Amino acid sequence: xxxxxxxxxxxxxxxxxxxxxxxxxxxxxxxxxxxxxxxxxxxxxxxxxxxxxxxxxxxxxxxxxxxxxxxxxxxxxxxxxxxxxxxxxxxxxxxxxxxxxxxxxxxxxxxxxxxxxxxxxxxxxxxxxxxxxxxxxxxxxxxxxxxxxxxxxxxxxxxxxxxxxxxxxxxxxxxxxxx
Numbered sequence: 001x002x003x004x005x006x007x008x009x010x011x012x013x014x015x016x017x018x019x020x021x022x023x024x025x026x027x028x029x030x031x032x033x034x035x036x037x038x039x040x041x042x043x044x045x046x047x048x049x050x051x052x053x054x055x056x057x058x059x060x061x062x063x064x065x066x067x068x069x070x071x072x073x074x075x076x077x078x079x080x081x082x083x084x085x086x087x088x089x090x091x092x093x094x095x096x097x098x099x100x101x102x103x104x105x106x107x108x109x110x111x112x113x114x115x116x117x118x119x120x121x122x123x124x125x126x127x128x129x130x131x132x133x134x135x136x137x138x139x140x141x142x143x144x145x146x147x148x149x150x151x152x153x154x155x156x157x158x159x160x161x162x163x164x165x166x167x168x169x170x171x172x173x174x175x176x177x178x179x
Contacts, residue, residue, distance in 0.1 A: 001042065001043055001044070001045045001047075001048055001115070001137070002039075002040075002041075002042060002043075002111055002114050003037045003038045003039045003040055003041035003042065003043060004039040004040075005048065005074075006037035006043055006047070006048065006051075007037050007038070007039050008070075008073060008074055008077055009048065009051060009052075009070055010022055010037070011073075012069070012070055012073040013025070013055060016069070017055075017059065021055075021058060024058070025051060025054045025055060025058065026051075028054060029050050029051070029054060031047050031050065031051075032044060032047065033047060040111075042113055042114075045137050052066055052067060052070075063141070064141040065141075067139060067141035067142040067144075067145065068141050068142070068144050068145035068148070069145060070142055070145060071141070071142040071143060071144060071145020071146040071147075071148070071149065072145040072146070072148060072149040073145075074142070074145075074146060074149075075145070075146050075149030075150055075153065076149065079153055082103075085098070085102075085103050085106075086153065090154075091154050091156065092150050092151045092153075092154045092156050092158075092176075093121075093123065093129045093176075093178075095150055095154070096119070096121050096129060096131055096147075096150070096176075097121045097123070097129075099119045099121075100118060100119040100120065100121075104116045104119070115137075117133055117134060117135035117137070117139075117143065118132075118133075118134040118135070119131060119132070119133060119134075120132040120134075124175075127177060127178040128175065128176065128177045128178070129175075129176045130173060130174070130175050130176075131147070131173070131174040131175075131176065132165070132171065132172070132173055132174075133171070133172045133173075133174065134170060134171045134172075135170060136170050137170075138168065138169040138170050140162065140164075140169065140172040143172070143174070144160065144162055144174070147160055147174060147176065148160065151176075156178060157178070157179045158176050158177055158178045158179060159176075159177050159179070160174055160175070160176050160177075161174065161175040161176075161177075162174050163175075
């Protein structure tokens with residue numbers, strides 16, 4: 001997993017909870033990286049699982065809620081740092097349809113070792129889009145937060161239905177219906 005995900009998670013925890021909480025979490029875990037991350041480094045996904053799980057225990061918030069919040073945090077970062085991806089489209093559905101074939105391709109040019117989720121979209125109608133999220137990391141709650149924040153970025157309201165396609169949670173279907 002790319003280091004920017006870790007550095008941004010740490011920033012979110014420090015902003016939302018406290019610097020000392022993040023420090024306590026890192027100190028309490030036996031992380032191979034020792035909790036020292038650079039945005040361009042690559043780290044084992046298991047470290048993120050440990051960080052989020054520990055935060056969940058300390059805050060009494062479900063992991064799903066924390067990952068959703070983190071997805072929203074990441075979208076704010078992405079929309080500023082990679083604004084060109086956002087201004088090239090005028091609505092959320094067009095943006096979602098570009099994620100796998102354009103945005104992820106661009107990310108892989110910069111970071112060939114990045115392991116990105118596979119996103120497949122099907123436009124059901126003008127007001128409805130189906131998105132399949134496939135990732136062995138099983139972080140669909142983070143994807144849900146990214147979807148919600150993208151809709152908000154484009155000032156669109158929609159309902160989002162999420163369902164597991166397989167029992168493992170590595171393949172998840174989102175049906176996004178605009179109001």
